[in-house]
Amino acid sequence: MVRTLTRRARATIGVAVAAAALAACGGSDADGDGGAVRLTISANAVLDGKNTEEAAWIEDWVIPAFEEEQRAAGVEVDVEFEPSGVDDEQFKTRLALDLQAGSGPDIMTLDGIWVGEFAQAGYLEPLPASAQPGGWDGWEQIPEAVQQLAAYDEQLYGIPWGTDGRVLFYNQELFAQAGLPAEWQPTSWAELLDAAEALGELDGVTPIQLNAGTAMGEATTMQGLLPLLAGAGEPIHDGTGWTGASQGLVAALGLYQDVYGGGLGDPVLQQETQGRDRSFQKFADDEIGILVEGDYFWRSVINPEGGTAPMEDRDDTVGWALIPAETPGAGVEGRDFASMSGGSVRAVNPASDQAELAYELLTFMNSAEAITAAAQDSARITAREDVNATVLADDPMLSFIADEVLPLTTFRPPLAEYPQVSVLLQEATGAVAAGDRTPAEAADEYAAGLGEVAGGAG
Incomplete structure (x- = not known):
């Protein structure tokens, strides 16, 4: 039944159905249709509502592009998006409860200020070597100051994707x-x-x-x-x-x-x-x-x-x-x-049944191609210097933030x-x-x- 729906239709079914499925499978699983691996992405974004651009990007670009890339590598993946459009604290509370229960999405978007709190509670784990600096080349494009958005106690728990100054x-x-x-x-x-x-x-x-x-x-x-x-x-x-x-x-x-x-x-x-x-x-x-x-x-x-x-x-x-x-x-x-900056971080659920593939999806979502696709419709500052150099080229003010502010900025402590x-x-x-x-x-x-x-x- 899922495969007969368009992605936008699936996005409107609601969080309740997705949450029920996740509670049964711990965030990811192989579905019953052809043995495809199932991954889920959650963000406080919904089409035609809160953060609609992010929701559209996940639905219309990330999911089909990642599924196609994996299919070319011989892996059948069915990625589902769990939309939300609530107050940030409501989203945070609901996500924390899911993670506490050992369920929740495979990939989640967090406010950077939540990273330390989630890490302290055991809801996040440090990135594996494959997603750390030296394992994923994307870190070379993220200024050291901006990397701190995803850090707690000198460990990286996710990948920052958007910031400001x-x-x-x-x-x-x-x-x-x-x-x-x-x-x-x-x-x-x-x-x-x-x-x-x-x-x-x-x-x-x-x-x-x-x-x-x-x-x-x-x-x-x-x-x-x-x-x-x-x-x-x-x-x-x-x-x-x-x-x-x-x-x-x-x-x-x-x-x-x-x-x-x-x-x-x-x-x-x-x-x-x-x-x-x-x-x-x-x-x-x-x-x-x-x-x-x-x-x-x-x-x-x-x-x-x-x-x-x-x-x-x-x-x-x-x-x-x-x-x-x-x-x-x-x-x-x-x-x-x-200066001071805020921003968002994407992270992997430690309870994911498909953690290795989830980390592939995480780095894919933070690649230059993916972030460029996310920012092309409305120029905004990303965590990546290479993307900023392209998408902000016609906006001197935002380029100033990217070039002059991000290298010296600081972040709020991610503590409860x-x-x-x-x-x-x-x-x-x-x-x-x-x-x-x-x-x-x-x-x-x-x-x-x-x-x-x-x-x-x-």
Whole structure:
């Protein structure tokens, strides 16, 4: 019966049927029709819904191409896609329950932040030699910094496939009015503040907006505090423990104080439920001079073609620059600049009955040909340098992220406590931005909370 359905029809049958089959076969098996080996792919993606491009790519490109390749090698494989279109935490919980029960898909797409948590629970295992650097040549195209997206405790548990980066976006027209250069790259926080102060001379312009507070959620941590902390030379977790009320954290919160206490940012905007969206629109309306954001802002927000706050003159008006360290060389590993990245990882289920073939499918899905096919309809940053060089060639901003940001970026620690730690950081930035706490006081309160949720600093 399965073979009489189109792939798109199979994708709409639902997760319940697939889950029942998986519970019986542990993720893969030989089906009853001709002895073909059955493999399953799961992702939080569904046709005409959430992450529809990924779902279409799996259904229309990955599955037929892999089946054809295996057939040419004398192996009959029937690959099935298990679609989903739910909240990420729902997807994570359901996947974890399946893996705990020894079932689940053969190949799964994970948020990189889940890798450590799944590895700690035994739901993932380190890659075999065939998929490790030296065994799979694709790693040569993935920068070492990006490889960390799939790493935990110095082991690789999957292969990263998509990522992003944070930069300073700035309005070149406002810069010109303020007497600032069109090609701008600050090399310290002091130079960043100098530019903001010059923009402060313009009527109706908020010089700089830096995400702060809990209303902004994870955007506060990723686009705000963590890049600054990395620029002060400290990761939020050093592999042995969490950073507490350190000198670097106080310095990063001090920049918030300079921005909001100095009237260079709008502290009220940070407290609004829709504050981040409003900051997007204000930037698009030439009312914000500098905004710290990820490449999503360029691709999906101010994109003149379908953006949520489109800027018709985006390509002529918007500039971008690396986020500077506090001072040159003061960043993590002595770097001059800092950024933060997120992204997704594909991994193999340790309970797979066809693990060797599943790893072949994993590396196939992350090959240059496959990733190029995934990115060709809408340019976005991939983990592979060779693919980025091709698919991003016509987009200078995304090329900048791929070429300049990814080699120096950092990632959130893939630990179960991170979401709670992130909230504590959001609270600290919000208290400073509102003027309720000094940077040192906010850092101390953060450290006290850290002791409750994560056992304190390392």
